[in-house]
Amino acid sequence: MTIPEKLRQQVVKEASYCCEYCKTSSRLTGTPLVMEHIIPRSLGGEDERENLAASCYRCNEFKGAKTHGIDPETGQLVPLFNPRNQIWNEHFIWVNGGTHMTGLTATGRATVISLRLNNDNLVEARTIWIESGWHPPLLNF
Template sequence: MTAYVPKKVRQQVIERAKYRCEYCLIPERFLATYFHVDHVRSLKHGGNSDFDNLVYACPHCNQHKGSDVGTFADNDGETLIRFFNPRRDNWADHFEAVEGEIVPLSAIGQATVTILNVNQAERLILRRELAMIGLYPDV
C-alpha cells in the first residue's frame, strides 16, 4: 500500500537524512539507483505519511524491510523485536561500522541487520571500499 507524499515533504525527508540511507548510511551518490521515501511504520501496520513516520532508504534496505516492523530474532523465537527506527533511535546505540561492516550492538540492531541483509557481500564490498578512503560512515 502506498500513500502520496507531497514533493516538499519528500525533499525535507531527503535533507533530514543528509542524502543517505537512514538504515545502512550509504550515501545515495554512490549507488546508481533511486532511493525511496518510505514509511518507518507501514500503512498496513497503522503508520501514516506524516514527516515523523517517513524515512529515506536505499532500495536494498527498503526492499528487504518491506512492510515488516520487526522479527523474531531472539533466542526463544517467541519475542518480536522491532527494527531500528531512525525517527526515535540513535544509530550508534544499535550499530557500529567496522571497516564497512555494520555490526549490531543491540537486539534491535541484530533484528535490523538480519532482515535488511545489510552485510550482503556486494553491499559490504562497496562500504569497505568507501571506508578505506574515509567516505563511510559519515555519521
C-alpha cells in the same frame, strides 16, 4: 496517496542524503532515496513526517512491511530500528574497518539480519568506498 515533494525533500535533507538504515549515501550510488514507511501503510502507517525515513531501494525492499525481526542472540521478536525515535549509533557500529555493521542491541541485531545490511554486494561496495575514503560515513549525533 502521493507524498508531497516538499516533504520528501525535507526527509532526505534531514537524513543528509543517506539511507537512514545502512547509511549509504545516495550521492555515492547515484540512486535517489525512497520514502520508507516505518509503520507500513498496510498496517495503518500514514504519510506523515514521523512515519517516513529516507531509505535506499535495497533497504526498503528488504524491510518491506516488517516492523519486527528476530534477535539472533536471544531468539526474541523485537522491534526493528526506528530512525525517528532511535539514535543510529546506539544500535549499530561499523566493524571490520567499516565493511560490516554490527547490532549493539536486540533491535540493532534484528535490523542487521532483517534488512540484510551485510550482504555480499553491499560489503563489496563498502570495501571500494573505504579504499576511496568515502566510507564509513561520519555520523554526527
